[in-house]
Amino acid sequence: MAGEGSMMHANTSLKNNRRNRKSRLENFVNTTSNGYTEFVDPNKATPEVLAEIREKLQVENKIILRKKIIITTAVLVLIIITLTVLNQFL
Missing domain, CATH: 1.20.5 (Single alpha-helices involved in coiled-coils or other helix-helix interfaces)
Known part of the structure; x- marks a missing residue:
């Protein structure tokens, strides 16, 4: 029985990580530019x-x-x- 609780915590942690990763990725994509290329917004290309x-x-x-x-x-x-x-x- 003790093993089931720890697996539930692991699954919850994985779900939370996925949620956080998506939001960080969206923010990263929307603000990306580097010294070599200028960021081109696909909606304004x-x-x-x-x-x-x-x-x-x-x-x-x-x-x-x-x-x-x-x-x-x-x-x-x-x-x-x-x-x-x-x-x-x-």
Whole structure:
């Protein structure tokens, strides 16, 4: 019976931590800026800024996709070579 009470306290503590973390995160996001980039409020961003962000994300996604394709192709080639070598010895 004593173990149940301590678990209830742990669960309550976790719930409170989640609540506090969300409110801190919202405050952090709304006031963030650093020395390198100026904070841009998404509600006040101009269409030009949004187009620039969209283009940058598209370029980054294309690079990531290319890397995934190259890695997948390399792994498939290695698997095929390994299976070919194993079949010669069996």
